[in-house]
Amino acid sequence: MVIHNSVIDGYSASEGYFECRSCGTRTVSETHLAACPDCSGSVRNIAVPRE
Template sequence: MRHNLIDPYSPEGGYYECRSCAHREASDERVTACPECGSDVRNLAVPRE
């Protein structure tokens, strides 16, 4: 069984969300601060438990 047939996801860019104002930003570059308010962002592609 080939795993790429089960989960075709392949990261081509990041999708980030601000921890303070909830602004979302899609970017091919790593985003470390929210462009709206300057607060920390989290990468939504990283699984959380």
């Protein structure tokens, strides 16, 4: 029997939480953001855990 992580932890993000690397603005979006809506700086998805 093979157990997959999706069976154990069925979490699937329906929204992305993005933070601007320049100004620190945080935005929630259902689609991937390419740039910050306030300053056009680069954003990172903070909903994805980093190790």
